[in-house]
Amino acid sequence: MPQMKSFLSPAEVARDLDVSTSTVLRLIHSGSLPAIAVSARIYRIPAAAFEKFKDGTLTTPAIAPLGGTRPRPNIGGAERLPSASNRPLARAR
Numbered sequence: 099m100p101q102m103k104s105f106l107s108p109a110e111v112a113r114d115l116d117v118s119t120s121t122v123l124r125l126i127h128s129g130s131l132p133a134i135a136v137s138a139r140i141y142r143i144p145a146a147a148f149e150k151f152k153d154g155t156l157t158t159p160a161i162a163p164l165g166g167t168r169p170r171p172n173i174g175g176a177e178r179l180p181s182a183s184n185r186p187l188a189r190a191r
Contacts, residue, residue, distance in 0.1 A: 105134070105142040115152075132156075 106114075108122040111131075115122070123141070125131035132147040150156040 102145060104145055106145055106148055108133075108141055108143065111143055111148060114148075 108119050108126070112119045112122045122131065122143075126133040126141055126143070131143060131151055133141040133143045135141055147156060
């Protein structure tokens with residue numbers, strides 16, 4: 099009798115849902131799909147939680163990533179983008 103896996107990788111979940119691994123990671127980061135952060139870049143999804151997610155019976159994430167989730171920085175969000183009007187004139191050499 100084959101033994102069922104307790105945890106799935108994002109790649110395995112992506113294959114099962116027929117989506118990209120990036121989509122699975124977005125679901126994890128948004129809190130829609132429970133996962134455990136094994137390290138800064140490695141996540142594992144509990145098989146039982148994934149089955150509930152597929153069935154549509156998952157109400158609240160049961161497991162949060164280790165250390166919680168950190169908000170992504172808004173790099174350059176407050177900076178003015180360069181345009182022709184505010185660009186310094188090139189100096190002749």
